[in-house]
Amino acid sequence: MLGTMLYGPRDVRCEEVPEPRILKPTDAIIRLAAACICGSDLWPYRGLNEITSPLAMGHEYCGVVEEIGDAVTTVRPGQFVVGSFCLSDNTCPHCRFGFQSSCEQREFMTGAQARYARVPLADGTLVATPEIPEDDLIPSLLATSDVLGTGWYAADAARVQSGSTVVVVGDGAVGLMGVLAANQMGAGRIIAMSGHKTRQNLAIEFGATDIVSERGDAGVAQVRALTGNIGADAVLECVGLEESMRQAINCARPGAMVGYVGVPHGVNLDGQAMFFSQVGMLGGPAPVRRFLPYLMDLVLERRINPGKVFDLTLPLVDVAEGYRAMDERRAIKTMLRV
Numbered sequence: 001m002l003g004t005m006l007y008g009p010r011d012v013r014c015e016e017v018p019e020p021r022i023l024k025p026t027d028a029i030i031r032l033a034a035a036c037i038c039g040s041d042l043w044p045y046r047g048l049n050e051i052t053s054p055l056a057m058g059h060e061y062c063g064v065v066e067e068i069g070d071a072v073t074t075v076r077p078g079q080f081v082v083g084s085f086c087l088s089d090n091t092c093p094h095c096r097f098g099f100q101s102s103c104e105q106r107e108f109m110t111g112a113q114a115r116y117a118r119v120p121l122a123d124g125t126l127v128a129t130p131e132i133p134e135d136d137l138i139p140s141l142l143a144t145s146d147v148l149g150t151g152w153y154a155a156d157a158a159r160v161q162s163g164s165t166v167v168v169v170g171d172g173a174v175g176l177m178g179v180l181a182a183n184q185m186g187a188g189r190i191i192a193m194s195g196h197k198t199r200q201n202l203a204i205e206f207g208a209t210d211i212v213s214e215r216g217d218a219g220v221a222q223v224r225a226l227t228g229n230i231g232a233d234a235v236l237e238c239v240g241l242e243e244s245m246r247q248a249i250n251c252a253r254p255g256a257m258v259g260y261v262g263v264p265h266g267v268n269l270d271g272q273a274m275f276f277s278q279v280g281m282l283g284g285p286a287p288v289r290r291f292l293p294y295l296m297d298l299v300l301e302r303r304i305n306p307g308k309v310f311d312l313t314l315p316l317v318d319v320a321e322g323y324r325a326m327d328e329r330r331a332i333k334t335m336l337r338v
């Protein structure tokens with residue numbers, strides 16, 4: 001079958017790879033309904049994570065179960081399923097506490113930019129829909145697997161509540177999903193920080209009430225001006241760089257939480273500045289599995305349309321162009337027909 005392998009910086013290839021098979025009794029094999037490229041795939045693509053051997057890319061997935069291992073009991077062949085990019089047993093103490101992304105047996109999904117994929121820990125990881133969903137829902141169901149689940153976690157970790165004033169730092173796909181999440185959670189005001197017109201428009205469509213196009217200190221000053229010099233009740237940091245992290249913390253009012261879901265690269269925070277800011281921080285890889293059943297229901301009931309975040313669709317063979325388009329910010333998020 002065709003799959004996606006990353007060989008080195010900016011060297012991603014669609015090529016013939018072996019079909020996945022059951023390796024452990026807790027595995028399932030799924031036939032993907034569609035695949036996509038994640039913003040976090042750009043870190044190794046840009047050479048910011050060292051690549052010692054070719055990587056099988058792709059960790060966002062939904063599709064039909066083809067085969068299950070002997071120990072799998074909660075899903076069966078023929079069912080349509082979605083799973084998290086973090087694989088979890090959903091039974092250990094961390095899973096039961098709602099932090100499946102720190103599962104004692106955690107693994108990270110790989111190899112899902114392909115026609116078929118192996119999903120370890122299938123019982124704990126996969127959630128089945130009651131029936132095969134209509135085709136037009138596939139992009140939104142695929143989005144629940146990571147990008148929406150991660151934006152949702154950012155809003156949850158930032159403790160967005162009904163009436164909250166929320167700032168979203170980052171206008172990538174996750175930031176835009178953070179806007180959608182904050183809107184669903186009843187935020188009163190959602191300030192999206194974005195300097196790009198098409199992303200600003202999508203943020204507004206997802207529920208942003210204000211746009212701040214400046215970044216850094218100028219952006220913080222704008223947020224302060226918009227909030228009567230108080231700052232936001234909740235801040236979502238969806239980038240992971242030093243400037244964006246500072247921007248997020250400086251936009252938060254004392255007592256606020258920053259939910260940070262951009263994987264930090266080169267971020268150093270000053271302990272004393274954090275102490276006096278009185279801002280709380282919760283982040284990390286999103287425990288998408290906690291939110292999946294609820295988010296899938298929202299999609300199946302057509303109450304949200306996160307699939308709009310895909311603004312480029314390509315066949316799998318053109319995966320390299322999909323990466324280039326996201327790297328050059330010509331596309332927000334690329335979906336792949338498999």
Ligand SMILES: [Zn+2]
Pocket residue numbers: 088089090091092093094095096100102103104105
């Ligand atoms: Zn667990």
